[in-house]
Amino acid sequence: MKVLVINGPNLSRLDIRDSSIYGDLSYPQLVKLITDSASELGIEADVRQSDQESEIIGWLHGAADTNTPVIINPAAFTHYSYAIRDAAELVKAPLIEVHLSNPLSREEFRHTSVISGIANGTIGGFGPDSYRLALRALLTLLNK
C-alpha cells in the first residue's frame, strides 16, 4: 500500500523555524520518521515537500489519477489556497490533513483551514506524532 505525503512551504526549513512551535526535528529527520513509521505499518510513504502551489497541485492531480491516498500538511497554504483545496477535492482515496502545531491555539489567521472541509479528517498539535497518527488513521480508513 502506498501513501503520498505532501509537505507545503517552509517545512523544509524546520531547522531554523521556531522549535518551541515545530519541535526539534530537522526536515530530513521528519521524513525518516514518516517513512520508518509507515513501513512499520506496511505502508510505502512517498514523502515530498514544495514551496510552490502549482507543484503541490500537480502532485494532487497525480494522486487523483492513480487513486493514491494522501497525507498533506499544506503549511501556510492551509489558510488560503482554494486552488489546493480544489485539487485535494479531486482525490477520491482518503486524504488526511496534518499539522505539527495546533493552528487553533495560534494566531487568528491560522484558525481557518480551507482544506479541512474536503479532508477525511485533520490531526494537529502532536508534533511529528501528528504524521504517525495520520498513518494509523489512514490504515483504519483503508481497511474499512
Ligand code: DQA
Ligand atoms: C503548520 C501550521 C501552519 O499554520 C503554518 O503556516 C506552517 C506549519 C504546522 O504544521 O503546524 O507552516 O502547517
